[in-house]
Amino acid sequence: MKFIANLSRVLVGVLFIISGFIKANDPLGFSYKLDEYFVVFNMPWLSFASLFLAVVICAFEIGLGVAMLIGAKMVHTVWSSLIMIVFFTFLTFYSWKFDVVKDCGCFGDALHLTPFQSFMKDVILLVLILFIFLKRHQIKPLFGHRSSTFVAYGGFLASVIFSMYCIRHLPIIDFRPYAIGKNISEGMKLPPGALSDSVVMVFTYEKDGKQIELDMEGIKSVDETYKFIDRKDKVIREGDKPPIHDFSITAVDGTDLTSDVLNQNEVFLLVAYDINKSNKEVQSKVNDFVALCQKSGIEFIGLTASVPGEVDVFRHEHNSTFDYYSCDATTLKTMVRSNPGLMLLKKGTVVAMWHQNDFPTFDEVKSHYLSDKK
DSSP states (O other): OHHHHHHHHHHHHHHHHHHHHHHHTSHHHHHHHHHHHHHHTTOGGGGGGHHHHHHHHHHHHHHHHHHHHHTTTHHHHHHHHHHHHHHHHHHHHHHHHHTOOSOOOTBTTTBOOOHHHHHHHHHHHHHHHHHHHHTGGGOOOTTOHHHHHHHHHHHHHHHHHHHHHHHHSOOSSOOSTTSTTOBHHHHTSOOTTOOOOEEEEEEEEEETTEEEEEOTTGGGGOOTTOEEEEEEEEEEEOOOOOSOOOOOOBOTTOOBOHHHHHTOSSEEEEEOSSGGGSOSTTHHHHHHHHHHHHHHTOEEEEEEOSOHHHHHHHHHHHTOOSOEEEOOHHHHHHHOSSSSEEEEEETTEEEEEEOGGGOOOHHHHHHHTOSOOO
């Protein structure tokens, strides 16, 4: 029993550290996932604290993982782990049962789990933690009580520092489909042999004042006492989706510019999912950069999900001389974890990207990335 408890302790500790590190590497992405849960549970007002909570949860998870591995303060560690896993087991069960959040975000963009897989993962963790709980008083700290406690707190603090660095810059390890070196056009394609959605036709009829849904077999019994209401396609099994399935660039008049942008030899994209939340202090650097791009004949465009009226006001306020085009907000948040963020594409391949805090000069970019150095 003690051997099982110690094995469980190592497995849980390692999994907590890996899961926490992946999310701490991309705290903004994790905060977007928390926002989804806030909407599901009718608590959108909590979104103001989503980034803070993302950092704290990651640090808490890593701190507990380190404490588990070295046996630090096992009574407190196991109780905290048990409470946390019960809470997350409930969340993943709710997501699976009611099909509300498609991906729990447990491993960020590194590994996507279905709601059922997420729930089963938490059930297994719960069982392992229960084994540890039963033997919590027999587990001794690896480095002594005092030293082991300091090491566990050190893991917590290191996670906070690491998360803050990734917020102020960009994820150290990029698991997103828009990572440097990825081709967006290729990411929009399904691999050979991919499964498509399984769809059935569902007919809605009214009988005796009640609406009922019937499939193709069911409508064979329909007679004049039934009143037809509607017909729709119902997805009974979702098929595979390409890594990038919502990338689209449109002009104000509705013209689709996606192919044009992805076929450009070189094009800079200034990504600002919400123009009103875009960092204003960096706009002068953007204007200087754009002026030199235009002088060198290199395309520079902005992408935003904001409405045209807001964009026009923003452009006038900051004397922007480049055009903004429309793109989905979730897509833009995924592309660059910065508002604004800068991305360089060559024939649809992501060559480089920069956080607003690391906005480059044109000379820096020209010497490292541009083929046409006029």
